[in-house]
Amino acid sequence: MLAAVMETDDLFDADSLLARMRADGANVSKATVYRTLRLLQDAGILTPFMLLDAKVTHYQLAYGRDPKDYLVCVRTGRFEAINSNEVVKLRDQLADERGWDIIGHRFVIYGSSPED
Numbered sequence: 001m002l003a004a005v006m007e008t009d010d011l012f013d014a015d016s017l018l019a020r021m022r023a024d025g026a027n028v029s030k031a032t033v034y035r036t037l038r039l040l041q042d043a044g045i046l047t048p049f050m051l052l053d054a055k056v057t058h059y060q061l062a063y064g065r066d067p068k069d070y071l072v073c074v075r076t077g078r079f080e081a082i083n084s085n086e087v088v089k090l091r092d093q094l095a096d097e098r099g100w101d102i103i104g105h106r107f108v109i110y111g112s113s114p115e116d
Contacts (some may be wrong), residue, residue, distance in 0.1 A: 001028065001036050002045075010081060011049055011058040011070070047106070062104070069107035078113055 004021050005012075018033045037059060040046040047067075049058040060068065068081045087107050095102045 001026075001033065002040070005040065005046065005059075005061060008061060010068070011060050011079060013056050013058050047104070049106070049108075067105055069109075071109050071111065071113075073113035074110050075112055080113075082109075 001017075001021065004017060004024070004026070008017070014030070014033050014037055017037075018028065018030055021028050021033070037046065041048055041059070045061065045063040046059045047062040049060060049070075050056075069084060069087055070079045071082055072079045087105075091102065091105050091107075094100075
């Protein structure tokens with residue numbers, strides 16, 4: 001399961017991970033996926049995301065990867081990763097001004113996508 005998570009480059013949820021693993025021939029149960037995701041989260045390997053509501057938790061691989069920021073459409077739930085040096089600079093500036101040590105960040109913009 002860790003290999004399947006490490007192969008994922010974007011946000012994912014438990015059900016999509018389970019479907020992908022089964023399509024690849026893995027014999028894994030839904031309960032095992034949920035338990036293992038919780039263990040990976042507790043170990044700091046995954047970061048949970050609630051994009052629109054508390055019904056579906058998405059996950060992002062945190063270990064060894066730079067954080068990704070997202071635009072989220074509130075009508076469809078579609079999300080798009082954004083990479084912005086300005087966000088990182090602002091994060092660093094705000095933390096420096098306050099004397100904080102940064103361990104990570106999460107930046108999500110909610111709106112309506114022009115394509116949806």
